[in-house]
Amino acid sequence: MNTSSTPAVPAAGNPPAATDTAATRTETLNIEGMTCASCSNFVEKALSRTPGVQRATVNLAAEKATIEYAPGQINRAGLKAAVEQAGYGVFEPEAPTAPGVLASDEELAERKAEAYQDLKRRFQVAVGLAVVIMPLSMLMLWPAMMSRISTPVLNYVLLALTLPVLAYSGREFYVSAWNGLRHRTASMDTLIAVGTGAAFLYSLAATVVPEFFHQRGLMPEVYYDTTATIIALILLGKVLESRAKLKTSAAIKALIGLQAKTARVVRPGGQEVDIPLAQVQTGDEVLVRPGEKVATDGVILEGRSALDESMLTGESLPVEKKAGDQVFGATINKTGAFRFRVSKVGTDTVLAQIVKLVEEAQGSRAPIQRLADKVSAVFVPVVIMVAIATFVIWFDLAAPEQRVPLALVNFVAVLIIACPCALGLATPTAIMVGTGKGAEHGVLIRNAEALEKAYQVNTVLLDKTGTITKGEPAVTDFVVASGTAPATVLPLLAALERQSEHPLAEAVVRYAADQQADTSAPVADFVAHEGRGAGATVQGQAVLIGNRRLLEENNIGLGAELEQAAAELLAQARTLLYAAVGGQAVALVGVADTVRDTSAAAIRHLQAEGLEVVMMTGDNRQTAEKVAGQVGITRFFAEVLPADKAGKVKELQAEGRIVAMVGDGINDAPALAQADLGLAMGGGTDVAMEAAGITLMRSDLQGVVTAIDLSRQTMRTIKQNLFFAFIYNTLGIPIAAGLLYPFTGWLLSPMLAAGAMALSSVSVLTNSLRLRGFKAN
Amino acid sequence: MDSSQILVTILGTGLIGFVGWFFFLAPHQVAAAVSSSSGVQQVDITVKGGYSPDVIEVQKGQPVQLNFYRDESNSCSEELLLPDFNIRRDLAPFQTTTIEFLPEKAGTYPFTCGMSMLRGSLVVK
Numbered sequence: 001m002n003t004s005s006t007p008a009v010p011a012a013g014n015p016p017a018a019t020d021t022a023a024t025r026t027e028t029l030n031i032e033g034m035t036c037a038s039c040s041n042f043v044e045k046a047l048s049r050t051p052g053v054q055r056a057t058v059n060l061a062a063e064k065a066t067i068e069y070a071p072g073q074i075n076r077a078g079l080k081a082a083v084e085q086a087g088y089g090v091f092e093p094e095a096p097t098a099p100g101v102l103a104s105d106e107e108l109a110e111r112k113a114e115a116y117q118d119l120k121r122r123f124q125v126a127v128g129l130a131v132v133i134m135p136l137s138m139l140m141l142w143p144a145m146m147s148r149i150s151t152p153v154l155n156y157v158l159l160a161l162t163l164p165v166l167a168y169s170g171r172e173f174y175v176s177a178w179n180g181l182r183h184r185t186a187s188m189d190t191l192i193a194v195g196t197g198a199a200f201l202y203s204l205a206a207t208v209v210p211e212f213f214h215q216r217g218l219m220p221e222v223y224y225d226t227t228a229t230i231i232a233l234i235l236l237g238k239v240l241e242s243r244a245k246l247k248t249s250a251a252i253k254a255l256i257g258l259q260a261k262t263a264r265v266v267r268p269g270g271q272e273v274d275i276p277l278a279q280v281q282t283g284d285e286v287l288v289r290p291g292e293k294v295a296t297d298g299v300i301l302e303g304r305s306a307l308d309e310s311m312l313t314g315e316s317l318p319v320e321k322k323a324g325d326q327v328f329g330a331t332i333n334k335t336g337a338f339r340f341r342v343s344k345v346g347t348d349t350v351l352a353q354i355v356k357l358v359e360e361a362q363g364s365r366a367p368i369q370r371l372a373d374k375v376s377a378v379f380v381p382v383v384i385m386v387a388i389a390t391f392v393i394w395f396d397l398a399a400p401e402q403r404v405p406l407a408l409v410n411f412v413a414v415l416i417i418a419c420p421c422a423l424g425l426a427t428p429t430a431i432m433v434g435t436g437k438g439a440e441h442g443v444l445i446r447n448a449e450a451l452e453k454a455y456q457v458n459t460v461l462l463d464k465t466g467t468i469t470k471g472e473p474a475v476t477d478f479v480v481a482s483g484t485a486p487a488t489v490l491p492l493l494a495a496l497e498r499q500s501e502h503p504l505a506e507a508v509v510r511y512a513a514d515q516q517a518d519t520s521a522p523v524a525d526f527v528a529h530e531g532r533g534a535g536a537t538v539q540g541q542a543v544l545i546g547n548r549r550l551l552e553e554n555n556i557g558l559g560a561e562l563e564q565a566a567a568e569l570l571a572q573a574r575t576l577l578y579a580a581v582g583g584q585a586v587a588l589v590g591v592a593d594t595v596r597d598t599s600a601a602a603i604r605h606l607q608a609e610g611l612e613v614v615m616m617t618g619d620n621r622q623t624a625e626k627v628a629g630q631v632g633i634t635r636f637f638a639e640v641l642p643a644d645k646a647g648k649v650k651e652l653q654a655e656g657r658i659v660a661m662v663g664d665g666i667n668d669a670p671a672l673a674q675a676d677l678g679l680a681m682g683g684g685t686d687v688a689m690e691a692a693g694i695t696l697m698r699s700d701l702q703g704v705v706t707a708i709d710l711s712r713q714t715m716r717t718i719k720q721n722l723f724f725a726f727i728y729n730t731l732g733i734p735i736a737a738g739l740l741y742p743f744t745g746w747l748l749s750p751m752l753a754a755g756a757m758a759l760s761s762v763s764v765l766t767n768s769l770r771l772r773g774f775k776a777n
Numbered sequence: 778m779d780s781s782q783i784l785v786t787i788l789g790t791g792l793i794g795f796v797g798w799f800f801f802l803a804p805h806q807v808a809a810a811v812s813s814s815s816g817v818q819q820v821d822i823t824v825k826g827g828y829s830p831d832v833i834e835v836q837k838g839q840p841v842q843l844n845f846y847r848d849e850s851n852s853c854s855e856e857l858l859l860p861d862f863n864i865r866r867d868l869a870p871f872q873t874t875t876i877e878f879l880p881e882k883a884g885t886y887p888f889t890c891g892m893s894m895l896r897g898s899l900v901v902k
Binding site for chain 2: 388
């Protein structure tokens with residue numbers, strides 16, 4: 001790897017391998033084309049001579065150049081150009097762990113488009129010829145016509161028309177089947193190749209040496225129409241399949257497409273320049289105007305605005321942001337202009353992490369797929385064996401004059417109707433559409449197993465703080481002593497608390513702002529009394545706010561009236577702040593964690609879907625009971641210590657329940673991991689929560705409803721698909737083998753079999769794509 | 778039963794047996810990974826109607842780099858799945874696609890095409 005002594009050079013493989021020291025930057029390039037030591041010396045010299053480069057060392061064995069340079073004078077592209085000018089190449093590795101992250105692979109897309117065009121051409125040729133071959137083959141139905149045309153001539157014409165269908169349109173099947181045989185693997189192509197190949201070779205023999213058939217009392221029948229039509233129909237299926245498949249991965253493309261193309265960076269001199277996103281670096285200052293997309297993740301330096309973050313979190317209402325708040329790439333700035341400092345670029349951004357998570361989920365395998373996988377693994381060889389058995393049985397049991405055509409036709413029909421594709425596509429396509437749809441709603445599913453578990457869940461355990469409630473204290477009661485006006489006290493308290501950073505102080509300031517109190521009164525002599533509260537002189541009056549001890553230490557009595565109010569509030573499980581002005585107790589501030597507006601509705605929704613919702617909290621019984629009552633929960637665990645959370649999950653599991661645990665993902669990781677399904681509320685910042693199977697980007701229980709609904713719909717789709725695929729094959733193959741013939745006289749034409757086979761995989765795909773219509777409640 | 782029927786029956790039965798042996802019982806091509814100087818275990822795999830080699834042996838705890846060269850444009854092999862490592866990747870025709878991961882537990886992990894038809898296995902020791 002890297003031999004440079006410069007500290008903290010990232011491992012090769014991360015393209016922007018650069019580190020900043022005070023004034024220089026170090027970059028590592030992978031050099032191609034160096035064969036000997038003189039080459040490496042040459043590259044080293046060429047780089048050292050480049051303006052802006054301070055030091056360059058080239059390692060021949062590692063094929064790497066480590067370059068120290070002044071970023072103001074030259075950049076990575078310039079260094080690359082210098083190497084190329086010296087006659088060598090620079091290999092830019094794609095980061096294999098996160099392909100397509102923020103750069104969808106255009107070349108791959110191009111090749112796919114080419115392959116699709118080619119497929120369409122081959123399909124058109126097959127259809128064009130099949131349309132001619134079919135009526136010509138049916139001429140024998142009109143004896144008057146047949147008497148004028150000689151059968152051998154007609155057969156040769158048909159042969160000439162069928163050959164291009166095989167050699168051009170169907171070539172891929174034969175090549176692929178042959179390649180597969182060399183690896184002892186068999187796929188759908190093997191079935192098609194053997195099926196159409198058998199029909200064609202028989203017809204070819206009947207055309208070229210009809211006497212051979214006549215001598216044995218057989219009619220030299222030809223099956224050119226069968227061969228051509230099968231190929232045309234299978235290609236039709238493939239064309240439809242390719243089109244549908246593109247849509248299953250549309251979600252990832254849409255996510256990648258969300259990112260901004262450029263950023264308006266403010267240079268140190270104050271100059272504003274638009275630069276491509278790829279050149280933006282951490283620490284840069286970026287300007288965002290109303291209506292623009294935020295280029296990448298960062299922290300607002302100045303300005304305020306409302307941002308639409310729905311593309312990341314699923315939250316449809318714009319979010320207010322001010323200086324110090326985080327902003328995320330790909331979100332849209334609605335109202336104000338602001339300047340932010342870039343904190344993350346490229347694969348570190350929230351958007352990139354979402355893309356990576358969705359990609360990984362789409363690559364995972366659902367447990368429900370296991371049976372289908374086992375069947376697919378042996379499917380094709382077994383079908384070939386069944387087809388051979390069909391041939392033998394028909395040959396042995398049919399009337400002598402009919403035995404060859406019947407055996408052949410049924411042999412081909414069995415091979416052609418069998419559709420392993422439907423089995424193979426049933427689960428993954430639904431998972432791909434489902435996980436993509438989840439990301440659209442701010443529900444990030446870690447893997448297919450989590451999606452499957454969400455479907456089985458029958459109990460939802462909610463960690464109260466941060467899920468049902470907002471997890472931040474808010475003022476619920478403001479009681480003033482008689483003879484004092486709230487409007488005069490609140491501004492004083494808020495002005496004091498503005499100086500403090502305590503969460504309870506912030507709650508008071510927020511409350512004052514909501515009450516539109518003026519908090520700008522001048523504050524002097526601010527003192528924070530650790531663990532007790534704070535005091536200061538506001539508008540010339542001594543103001544104290546804090547716990548009871550703070551007042552006691554200052555020898556301030558509460559008075560009977562406030563004493564009684566305090567007892568009442570404490571009984572309601574409020575946290576109390578005691579306030580005194582000028583040495584007199586004047587007010588009580590009751591603070592509590594408040595229930596989110598959406599919690600009750602979401603819980604009702606879960607209960608309506610037959611899930612039992614249980615709450616868990618560290619609060620005392622009284623508080624727990626009150627919150628539970630507020631949101632309609634009947635069963636709860638109170639006074640649960642953080643360390644016991646996982647134990648409570650186990651307790652529910654011991655009752656035979658399948659438990660989904662919903663937490664904020666920070667202090668309840670063990671419980672999330674213990675649960676059958678962990679759902680973490682990310683609050684829009686931390687995407688990759690290891691312990692959670694599902695991460696909710698929006699801090700809202702509605703996301704739990706969405707996740708469970710989505711999982712149920714996806715699983716339903718998978719079950720429909722698997723049912724269809726299994727039923728289709730278990731019914732189709734025996735019918736094609738002629739099992740119904742002794743009872744009903746039914747035989748399946750190989751052409752119908754081809755039609756059924758083409759439609760079966762397309763219908764599975766189409767069913768999966770129906771998930772794209774999923775709507776969150 | 779006439780002679781042709783007896784012949785077809787014998788040939789058919791033999792063929793069924795051969796197909797079973799050919800696909801299920803015949804030995805596989807095994808390859809062990811080569812460790813590069815940087816400690817990455819590398820294996821080159823050709824994708825053409827199947828994976829060759831189709832059994833790959835690697836050591837656990839060391840990063841693995843699988844280079845899949847897709848030597849065909851047939852759509853069957855266009856996707857590669859290594860589900861135990863959450864990998865689903867499109868393989869571009871006539872190009873090498875590199876997949877990297879870190880196997881931490883010993884075991885046998887299948888890799889397949891998008892429809893589970895083409896199969897190979899990764900043996901972590």
